[in-house]
Amino acid sequence: MDNRPIGIFDSGLGGLTCVKKVMEIMPGEDIIYFGDTGRVPYGSRSADTILKYTRQDIRFLETFDIKFIIIACGTASSAALPFIRSEFDMDIEGVLDPACKKAAALTQSGKIGVIGTHGTVRSGKYLQTLKRIDSGLEVYSKACPMFVPLVENGYTDGEVARLIAAEYLQPLKDAGVDTLILGCTHYPLLRGVIHDIMGEQVQLVDAGAEAAVYAKQKLEEKDLLCSRGYGAAQYYVSDAVDNFTEIAGMFLEKSVDGSVHLVNIENY
Numbered sequence: 278m279d280n281r282p283i284g285i286f287d288s289g290l291g292g293l294t295c296v297k298k299v300m301e302i303m304p305g306e307d308i309i310y311f312g313d314t315g316r317v318p319y320g321s322r323s324a325d326t327i328l329k330y331t332r333q334d335i336r337f338l339e340t341f342d343i344k345f346i347i348i349a350c351g352t353a354s355s356a357a358l359p360f361i362r363s364e365f366d367m368d369i370e371g372v373l374d375p376a377c378k379k380a381a382a383l384t385q386s387g388k389i390g391v392i393g394t395h396g397t398v399r400s401g402k403y404l405q406t407l408k409r410i411d412s413g414l415e416v417y418s419k420a421c422p423m424f425v426p427l428v429e430n431g432y433t434d435g436e437v438a439r440l441i442a443a444e445y446l447q448p449l450k451d452a453g454v455d456t457l458i459l460g461c462t463h464y465p466l467l468r469g470v471i472h473d474i475m476g477e478q479v480q481l482v483d484a485g486a487e488a489a490v491y492a493k494q495k496l497e498e499k500d501l502l503c504s505r506g507y508g509a510a511q512y513y514v515s516d517a518v519d520n521f522t523e524i525a526g527m528f529l530e531k532s533v534d535g536s537v538h539l540v541n542i543e544n545y
Contacts, residue, residue: 279501282307282508283492284338284346288330289317289429290521291463292349293528295372295485296510299347300529303493305503308510309341313542315516318425319352320394320461327396331357335365336545337513343367344501347492349485351393351461355402368495372484375491376458377406380482381414384456390449390479391418393460394425403460417452421445421464428463431524434470442470450475458482466528512537 283299283306285292296310311334313319319327331353338346346369348354354371362369380389391403398420407414423441432438449457457475459465462485472481496502510533514521518537525533 278504279344280307280503280505281342281344282309284309284311284341284343285349286311286313286334286338286346287350287462288313288319288352289425289463290314290524290528291425291428291461291466292485293525294462294465294483295347295349295489297529298486298489299492300510302489303496303502303508305505305508307503307508309338309343309513310510311337311513311540311542312515312521314514314521315542317429318394319350320396320422320425322396324356327352327356328360331361332364333542333545335361335369337540337542339365339367345492345496346370347488348372349462349488351484352396355393355397355400355460359402370488370491370495372460372462372488373402373406375487376460376482376484377403377410379487380456380458381407381410383480383482384414386453386455387411387413388415388417388452388454388456390452390454390457391416391460392421392424392445392449392457392464393418395420395422397460403458417449417454419445419449424467425461425463428466433466438467438470439474442467443474446471446474454479456480456482458484460484510536513540514538515540515542
């Protein structure tokens with residue numbers, strides 16, 4: 278039993294899909310969430326910049342005596358985590374490994390699609406991880422850079438979202454994938470649109486949700502789950518508290534008024 282909080286971070290709002298899953302399957306846990314809204318998106322940044330941002334985000338969360346950190350950011354998970362895991366003396370997991378294991382277990386045809394930011398796709402980590410699980414898998418990756426700004430600005434449905442999604446997803450449809458990894462935690466907010474375009478036969482893997490499931494398994498194994506009935510969440514952002522508060526309430530389907538705070542992440 279361990280009542281210390283779980284830390285979760287992302288480049289913006291997308292990681293709230295992971296927060297929501299943690300609240301659902303581990304309701305007793307306190308959560309500290311950091312959304313780097315002042316520097317979103319990470320996907321268009323250089324590898325060195327992504328490493329710098331990831332280190333700062335983790336150092337900030339460390340100030341809360343965190344027992345487990347989830348990197349709820351596809352870009353940081355794929356481009357930074359492999360290089361910085363050994364730098365910190367705590368359990369840190371990203372969205373990549375849990376999502377790949379789930380997709381490999383689900384696919385019937387052996388054809389898996391991965392969508393993510395430019396940084397995620399450029400790293401090639403999803404491809405490498407899936408091939409390590411099963412060398413016979415066929416992996417098709419597609420960068421979808423407009424998805425993050427669509428979600429951040431509330432365009433999660435409607436004609437604009439569908440037109441952009443249809444163009445991005447067509448190559449994956451043509452390839453005949455039967456499983457699609459949503460390799461950025463923003464993308465589940467577009468799940469309805471993606472599902473409609475890909476069709477009933479394609480199973481969608483929510484990377485953030487799978488990371489939450491993995492975190493619960495690891496905490497159970499180490500007897501670190503919290504004993505309380507209901508935990509609390511605090512949210513920290515690097516810009517625009519009001520904007521985050523409004524949109525976060527819609528994503529989480531609950532009010533976050535009074536629990537969102539501004540932090541200067543450059544101090545870490």
